[in-house]
Amino acid sequence: MTSPTLSDVARAAGVSYATADRVINNRGNVADKSIAKVREAVTALGYVRNVAAANLSRGRIYKLAFLTPRGSNAFFNRIRQHIGHAAAHHVSERVTAEVIEVAAFAVEELQDSISALLERDFDGVAIVGLQSAALEAPLAELRAKGVAVVGLVSDLPHAARAAYIGIDNIAAGRTAGRMVGLAHGGQGGQVQTFAGSLDARDHAERLAGFREVLTADFPQVAVLDPIMTKDDAQVLRAQTQEVLTQQGLTALYNVGAGNSGLIAALRGGQGKRPFCVVHELVAHSRQALMARQIDLVIDQRPDVEINRAFTVLRALIDAKDLPPMPDLVPTIYVRDNLPADALTDQMKAQDT
Amino acid sequence: MTSPTLSDVARAAGVSYATADRVINNRGNVADKSIAKVREAVTALGYVRNVAAANLSRGRIYKLAFLTPRGSNAFFNRIRQHIGHAAAHHVSERVTAEVIEVAAFAVEELQDSISALLERDFDGVAIVGLQSAALEAPLAELRAKGVAVVGLVSDLPHAARAAYIGIDNIAAGRTAGRMVGLAHGGQGGQVQTFAGSLDARDHAERLAGFREVLTADFPQVAVLDPIMTKDDAQVLRAQTQEVLTQQGLTALYNVGAGNSGLIAALRGGQGKRPFCVVHELVAHSRQALMARQIDLVIDQRPDVEINRAFTVLRALIDAKDLPPMPDLVPTIYVRDNLPADALTDQMKAQDT
DNA sequence: GCAAAAATGATATACGTCTATCAAAAATGA
DNA sequence: TCATTTTTGATAGACGTATATCATTTTTGC
Numbered sequence: 001m002t003s004p005t006l007s008d009v010a011r012a013a014g015v016s017y018a019t020a021d022r023v024i025n026n027r028g029n030v031a032d033k034s035i036a037k038v039r040e041a042v043t044a045l046g047y048v049r050n051v052a053a054a055n056l057s058r059g060r061i062y063k064l065a066f067l068t069p070r071g072s073n074a075f076f077n078r079i080r081q082h083i084g085h086a087a088a089h090h091v092s093e094r095v096t097a098e099v100i101e102v103a104a105f106a107v108e109e110l111q112d113s114i115s116a117l118l119e120r121d122f123d124g125v126a127i128v129g130l131q132s133a134a135l136e137a138p139l140a141e142l143r144a145k146g147v148a149v150v151g152l153v154s155d156l157p158h159a160a161r162a163a164y165i166g167i168d169n170i171a172a173g174r175t176a177g178r179m180v181g182l183a184h185g186g187q188g189g190q191v192q193t194f195a196g197s198l199d200a201r202d203h204a205e206r207l208a209g210f211r212e213v214l215t216a217d218f219p220q221v222a223v224l225d226p227i228m229t230k231d232d233a234q235v236l237r238a239q240t241q242e243v244l245t246q247q248g249l250t251a252l253y254n255v256g257a258g259n260s261g262l263i264a265a266l267r268g269g270q271g272k273r274p275f276c277v278v279h280e281l282v283a284h285s286r287q288a289l290m291a292r293q294i295d296l297v298i299d300q301r302p303d304v305e306i307n308r309a310f311t312v313l314r315a316l317i318d319a320k321d322l323p324p325m326p327d328l329v330p331t332i333y334v335r336d337n338l339p340a341d342a343l344t345d346q347m348k349a350q351d352t
Numbered sequence: 353m354t355s356p357t358l359s360d361v362a363r364a365a366g367v368s369y370a371t372a373d374r375v376i377n378n379r380g381n382v383a384d385k386s387i388a389k390v391r392e393a394v395t396a397l398g399y400v401r402n403v404a405a406a407n408l409s410r411g412r413i414y415k416l417a418f419l420t421p422r423g424s425n426a427f428f429n430r431i432r433q434h435i436g437h438a439a440a441h442h443v444s445e446r447v448t449a450e451v452i453e454v455a456a457f458a459v460e461e462l463q464d465s466i467s468a469l470l471e472r473d474f475d476g477v478a479i480v481g482l483q484s485a486a487l488e489a490p491l492a493e494l495r496a497k498g499v500a501v502v503g504l505v506s507d508l509p510h511a512a513r514a515a516y517i518g519i520d521n522i523a524a525g526r527t528a529g530r531m532v533g534l535a536h537g538g539q540g541g542q543v544q545t546f547a548g549s550l551d552a553r554d555h556a557e558r559l560a561g562f563r564e565v566l567t568a569d570f571p572q573v574a575v576l577d578p579i580m581t582k583d584d585a586q587v588l589r590a591q592t593q594e595v596l597t598q599q600g601l602t603a604l605y606n607v608g609a610g611n612s613g614l615i616a617a618l619r620g621g622q623g624k625r626p627f628c629v630v631h632e633l634v635a636h637s638r639q640a641l642m643a644r645q646i647d648l649v650i651d652q653r654p655d656v657e658i659n660r661a662f663t664v665l666r667a668l669i670d671a672k673d674l675p676p677m678p679d680l681v682p683t684i685y686v687r688d689n690l691p692a693d694a695l696t697d698q699m700k701a702q703d704t
Numbered sequence: 705g706c707a708a709a710a711a712t713g714a715t716a717t718a719c720g721t722c723t724a725t726c727a728a729a730a731a732t733g734a
Numbered sequence: 735t736c737a738t739t740t741t742t743g744a745t746a747g748a749c750g751t752a753t754a755t756c757a758t759t760t761t762t763g764c
Contacts, residue, residue: 002411003446005720016743031731031741051444053720056749059354082676089675094355145665173687182627182647182686182722185537213688275534295534299700303678323441324434326655327691332684334534336526336565339679357750368713373752383711383761405750408719 004045007264013041013151024049051318055094062095064313065120066152066306067127069104073257074282075302076104079128079153082303086310095310105200107132112139117147124148124313126165126306129156131201136160141233148316152309154202162316165309165328169202172330173209173255176277176298179332180251181208181218183275183295188220189250192274196231196256201263206255206279221250229254233261240265244273251275263288281333287333297333304328356397365393368475376401403670407446412658414447416665417472418504419479420467421456425609426634427654428456431505432478434655438662447662457552457701459484466490469499476500476665478517478658481508483553488512500668504661505654506554513630517661517680519652521554524682525561525607528629528650531601531684532562533570535627535647539574541602544595548583548608558607558631573602581606585613596625603627615640633685641687649685656680 004012010020015034021036022030027143041047054060066083069076080099087097101118103109107130117125125142129135129151139160143149149156151164158164180191195203195209207226214221228241229235236258243249244265251274254262259278263285266273276294278285288294308325315322361374367386374382375390393399406412407584418435421428432451439449452469455461459482467490469477477494481487481503491512495501501508503516510516532543545562547555559578566573579595581587588610595601596617603626606614611630615637618625628646640646660677668675 002413003443007720018744019742022742025722027723029741050408050446050720052446052750053408054722055403056404056408056719056751057721057723059722059749061355085676089673092672094402094404117763157517171689175686178686178688179534182531183534183537185535185539187537187539209688237460301678303676307675307677320444321441323659324437324655324658326653329685329689329691331682332686332689334527334530334684336530336561337523337681337684339681359750370714371712374712377752379753381711386711402750405719406752408721408749409751409753411752413718 004047005050006047009038009041009045009047012045012048013037013140018234021025060094061123062093062119062314062317063122064095064097064116064310065122065125066097067102067110067117067125067129067308069128070101071104072261073282074284075257075280076128078282079302079306082306086306090310095309095314105130107134111135111138114142114155117142118145120146123317124150126150126152126309126313127156127161128153129153129161131157133157148313150309150312150316153300153305161322163312165305165312166172167328167330169205170209170212172279172298172300173211174213175209175330175332176206176253176255176279176296177210177213178217179296180253180275180277181214181221184218184221184250186220187250188222190222190224190246190248191251191253192224192246192249193226194229194236194239194252194254194256194258194262195226196229196258198226198228210255217231226255229256229258230259231257233258233264236261237265241268249274251277253277255279259288260284263293266293281338286338289333289338292335294336299331299333301328301331320340354401354418356399357402358399361390361393361397361399364397365389365587374568381623400459412446414445414476414666414669415472416447416449416662417469417474417475417477418449419454419462419469419477420451420504421480422453423456425456426636427478427609427613427632430634431654431658434595434658438658443663447666449662457482459486463487463490466494469494470497474499476502478502478504478661478665479513480505481513483507483509485509500665502661502664502668505652505657506538511567512599517657517664518683519680521557522561522564524557524563524631524650524652525563526633527561527682527684528558528605528607528648529562529565530569531648532605532627532629533566533573536570536573536602538572539602540574542574542600543577543603543605544576544598544601545578546581546588546591546604546608546614547578547605548581548610550578550580552608555607562605562607581608581610583609583611585610585616587614589617593620601626603629605629611640612636615645618645619643633690638690641685641690644687647686651683651685653680653683 006020007017010017019034021037023035024254068080083099100113102113111134118141125147139149149161151161153166155164195207198204211223214223227239240262277296278294279298281297281299285297289297358372359369362369371386372390375387420432435451437446454465470493477499488509491501501513503513507516547559550556563575566575579591592614629648630646631650633649633651637649641649647695
């Protein structure tokens with residue numbers, strides 16, 4: 001019942017171990033005939049290389065890097081923390097992960113950080129990216145060196161990365177739109193939207209998806225133009241307070257960050273409040289959900305994404321195919337299906 | 353930069369390799385003083401056992417078994433298929449998984465199957481279980497033999513398993529209730545519920561959760577007593593058709609299976625239909641969502657659960673702690689956040 | 705202080721792969 | 735045919751751990 005080794009394959013193929021090895025690790029200088037014989041034996045015996053033994057022999061250590069935005073944003077805190085946790089549990093598989101912080105949304109600094117990666121010999125890099133063409137050159141260099149590159153949470157230029165691990169933001173916006181539409185129960189209404197900046201691609205995409213659904217399927221619900229907040233909680237608070245005085249407002253949707261401000265404003269209000277949808281489950285959005293200050297959180301489950309980043313990077317580095325993993329989709333949280341996530345609970349409610 | 357080996361630890365502790373080994377693998381016959389010295393050296397050097405080398409040396413193969421209900425139920429088909437996929441991708445880590453099918457909901461046969469496992473030397477077993485005390489004895493025997501046992505999708509008696517990998521069905525019902533409530537947009541209404549059988553613990557729990565939320569938070573929405581369907585699509589179809597003729601019905605909720613019948617009945621109807629919520633995303637519920645025949649699917653993501661079962665079983669077998677994994681929660685699907693899941697698409701819409 | 709028991713050290717083999725080396729055999733070219 | 739190149743075979747050491755054996759040292763109980 002013990003699985004066949006490369007020696008077994010060699011014997012079955014009628015060649016020496018050395019030749020079988022040459023084929024398996026395509027070292028060249030092998031006759032086509034021998035290659036064929038070995039390949040046949042491999043499939044006949046169902047040989048699978050013992051990765052443990054291989055890595056042991058190679059003394060391989062997977063060096064990974066995660067480039068994430070700096071700053072005290074609750075969402076990115078959550079991300080960095082989870083990377084640390086996950087990394088700690090990967091040491092036993094000889095995987096090391098280093099978190100490198102970069103100023104948020106600063107193309108130039110990100111560019112520099114990517115170039116700096118060239119000096120360190122990482123095997124794989126996950127980058128919370130920006131879709132700026134300026135990143136293409138340094139990323140191409142990195143990949144030319146054989147480094148596996150994936151976009152995480154926020155995508156990179158498509159050609160510059162091997163994979164994107166994150167949700168489809170149009171779908172996220174559509175989902176929010178669907179929920180807001182449903183919550184009107186066939187009645188009319190007005191939704192006030194908020195966004196950090198429409199230069200941020202994900203914000204624009206979410207808003208577009210949101211509009212799409214409401215326009216098409218819930219025409220009786222009007223979508224007001226977004227208020228720009230720079231993801232600043234102060235701004236959100238002030239704007240929300242003002243907006244709440246309006247008549248006929250039935251829903252609020254913030255595609256960006258700064259939710260602590262929005263929540264603070266809602267906490268102040270009395271009477272029936274509009275239906276509220278925000279993004280990303282962090283300590284304060286969770287609390288607000290429990291306290292019935294908001295109704296819905298659309299989350300991208302960054303922890304799942306990070307776990308996946310580890311898996312995908314390893315697969316890319318070893319050039320093997322990916323294990324079956326379900327698609328990443330925007331997750332809808334209400335107060336009844338919240339994860340008992342220790343991490344989220346521990347996090348202090350900092351600015352978002 | 354290379355990580356310390358056990359020899360390094362031994363040297364640092366001032367003991368022989370053999371003694372260090374005795375401590376690490378607690379083989380006994382070691383003086384407390386030596387144990388302490390080795391432990392110190394371990395933390396001082398940050399020694400982590402190289403699992404690859406260890407497993408290589410042991411020639412360890414993890415033999416896992418999955419006990420799942422037999423039959424052509426779409427949900428369980430999906431489960432079995434995913435187990436196969438996942439297993440194929442685990443061979444390179446020397447993990448084998450065997451699917452053993454058992455008649456659905458038959459305590460006695462399940463009991464026999466568990467006893468039969470005793471003869472085969474599995475390292476770990478995941479069981480789609482039943483909460484019957486009759487299972488306690490055979491499970492206890494199994495665990496006494498050192499086999500790791502987890503409940504999957506549907507729990508086992510608590511004392512009889514090391515972990516339960518599945519969602520909280522009360523939470524699932526609450527989530528459905530919340531969504532139905534929200535969809536009424538403050539207006540009143542009547543929800544017709546359907547269940548396979550209230551003997552099935554998960555059905556009862558979902559229904560209870562559903563009622564809880566509507567009673568507490570949406571008192572203007574009345575919950576009608578469940579129609580029993582035996583999870584039979586034929587029954588569901590007939591009952592749904594009848595129910596649809598009633599005046600004032602604003603929502604339908606099926607906690608169990610047999611959705612293809614419910615969907616068929618809805619397809620026939622015209623005009624405004626009630627708000628419809630069902631469980632488990634399979635080919636036909638997905639199609640119905642896309643075709644706007646239903647509004648919401650609450651899914652437990654069995655594929656995620658299965659991946660987790662592999663991870664948890666391995667951790668249990670090796671007696672190491674679990675990697676950080678986000679909680680399993682009931683997932684809400686609308687037509688806008690569906691996964692592009694090849695598996696689901698491929699599945700033929702069979703009976704559920 | 706002596707015998708018995710407990711603890712330790714030294715060491716060898718095995719796991720399956722990678723990598724390298726050197727000699728031998730086969731194929732190729734002129 | 736002979737020299738050259740290509741292909742093959744044989745083999746050995748290394749990776750870090752598990753496991754076993756046997757001899758030696760230390761501790762324990764009386």
